[in-house]
Amino acid sequence: MKYKLIMQHQNTLAYAQDLDKKDELAAFRQRFHFPQHDGKDVIYFTGNSLGLQPKSTEAYIQQELNDWKTYGVEGHFLAKNPWFSYHEILTEQAAQLVGALPSEVVMMNQLTVNLHLLMVSFYRPTAKRYKILCEAKAFPSDQYALQSQAEFHGFKSDDAIIEVEPREGEYSIRYEDILAAIEKHKDELALIMFSGVNYFTGQVFDMKSITELGHKHGITVGFDLAHAAGNIDLHLHDWGVDFAAWCSYKYLNSGPGSVAGAFVHERHHKNTSLPLFAGWWGTDKKKRFLMEKTFHPIEGAERWQLSNAPVFSMAAHKAALDVITDAGFSKMRKKSADLLSYLEFIITEINGKQAEGKKFEFLTPKENSPYIPKGIQPGCQFSIIAHGRGKELFHALVKHGVVPDWREPNVIRMAPVPLYNSFEDLYRFGEILKSLCSL
Numbered sequence: 216m217k218y219k220l221i222m223q224h225q226n227t228l229a230y231a232q233d234l235d236k237k238d239e240l241a242a243f244r245q246r247f248h249f250p251q252h253d254g255k256d257v258i259y260f261t262g263n264s265l266g267l268q269p270k271s272t273e274a275y276i277q278q279e280l281n282d283w284k285t286y287g288v289e290g291h292f293l294a295k296n297p298w299f300s301y302h303e304i305l306t307e308q309a310a311q312l313v314g315a316l317p318s319e320v321v322m323m324n325q326l327t328v329n330l331h332l333l334m335v336s337f338y339r340p341t342a343k344r345y346k347i348l349c350e351a352k353a354f355p356s357d358q359y360a361l362q363s364q365a366e367f368h369g370f371k372s373d374d375a376i377i378e379v380e381p382r383e384g385e386y387s388i389r390y391e392d393i394l395a396a397i398e399k400h401k402d403e404l405a406l407i408m409f410s411g412v413n414y415f416t417g418q419v420f421d422m423k424s425i426t427e428l429g430h431k432h433g434i435t436v437g438f439d440l441a442h443a444a445g446n447i448d449l450h451l452h453d454w455g456v457d458f459a460a461w462c463s464y465k466y467l468n469s470g471p472g473s474v475a476g477a478f479v480h481e482r483h484h485k486n487t488s489l490p491l492f493a494g495w496w497g498t499d500k501k502k503r504f505l506m507e508k509t510f511h512p513i514e515g516a517e518r519w520q521l522s523n524a525p526v527f528s529m530a531a532h533k534a535a536l537d538v539i540t541d542a543g544f545s546k547m548r549k550k551s552a553d554l555l556s557y558l559e560f561i562i563t564e565i566n567g568k569q570a571e572g573k574k575f576e577f578l579t580p581k582e583n584s585p586y587i588p589k590g591i592q593p594g595c596q597f598s599i600i601a602h603g604r605g606k607e608l609f610h611a612l613v614k615h616g617v618v619p620d621w622r623e624p625n626v627i628r629m630a631p632v633p634l635y636n637s638f639e640d641l642y643r644f645g646e647i648l649k650s651l652c653s654l
């Protein structure tokens with residue numbers, strides 16, 4: 216059913232249920248806890264903000280609680296999954312999701328913390344080359360991180376940060392404009408840092424081209440993959456990306472504030488002269504407990520670790536990664552495209568009945584447009600502009616058991632995710648939206 220033509224869809228319950236019957240991943244919905252509304256599962260569209268809890272998470276965390284109860288400090292070595300090396304059980308699966316070698320990935324800290332730690336090493340401004348290129352309206356935490364990094368090095372952030380903006384009257388950034396900005400500022404840029412998927416518009420950036428062009432001009436390139444990891448196809452190693460960081464609580468369903476990921480390309484692993492903020496978890500594992508004064512950098516992303524593993528949040532992450540492994544990420548990607556196609560069909564149909572000025576406008580750009588080059592499949596986020604409506608529409612949706620996300624002044628963000636959303640969810644959402652629009 217991949218990329219089914221919108222014309223072939225039908226807006227009926229029977230049709231949606233038939234798609235669910237044919238869906239290879241349909242059973243995975245049963246592996247998640249859903250918040251309830253009037254005794255029924257809500258229509259949960261905020262997997263882009265906080266993914267739902269896998270039912271297995273409790274047992275994974277309970278295992279660590281039991282081992283702590285049983286072994287106390289000895290759990291570092293005697294626990295079923297020894298805490299001393301707990302992060303290592305996450306690496307292989309996390310690396311697969313971002314298209315990296317295991318040595319290039321480590322799960323640690325939180326997202327903004329990781330961005331800062333990585334910029335300590337990879338934002339190395341000089342008097343001539345000190346600027347940072349990023350997308351306009353990046354997530355605020357990223358903006359603050361970039362500003363404070365520039366200021367930490369003694370630059371004025373207004374001068375040091377160059378934002379690529381959408382054109383007048385447009386919402387997303389044309390990819391030719393990103394490439395043109397790199398060319399224009401090539402001699403003054405020390406760093407390019409974009410998100411993989413913009414949190415607001417859902418625009419997927421062409422990370423491969425951005426990295427290639429940046430590198431051609433000797434610029435370091437990093438990405439914030441908060442809205443990309445577990446959502447879109449990533450090939451960080453092959454694209455040659457220098458560094459990246461992501462969180463695990465959105466599409467990776469690992470719980471609020473759960474452990475984040477960091478990627479450092481293999482080509483930097485032997486470069487022990489890279490400056491970094493060090494901690495004991497980044498030193499050679501064999502020497503760590505000798506408690507010596509000298510830091511012996513691990514050759515790999517683990518070098519950037521500071522502290523011992525936050526085992527409970529890592530247990531939640533392991534539970535979630537195992538669900539994704541069972542489902543298979545390529546199947547998730549296929550279903551994601553199918554869900555998006557059906558949602559677009561439903562909203563297009565509603566638009567057909569709406570008065571001018573009240574039609575929903577699609578904010579999230581599509582593949583093969585001026586914003587997303589051909590061959591780059593968007594993720595599952597779908598943002599729409601609710602023209603002529605205010606937050607009352609959002610409140611009404613919530614009252615009817617839909618959980619979308621509202622951004623001022625009038626944007627509804629939805630993310631039908633392949634692991635636990637169904638086609639029936641989309642059909643039911645359409646019926647609720649229609650009734651709220653008095654159609």
Ligand SMILES: Cc1ncc(COP(=O)(O)O)c(C=O)c1O
Nearest residue numbers: 325326327328354356414441462
């Ligand atoms: C794109 C992006 N960057 C940064 C953050 C901040 O993440 P954290 O609070 O885990 O540092 C978020 C959180 O939603 C985000 O979406």
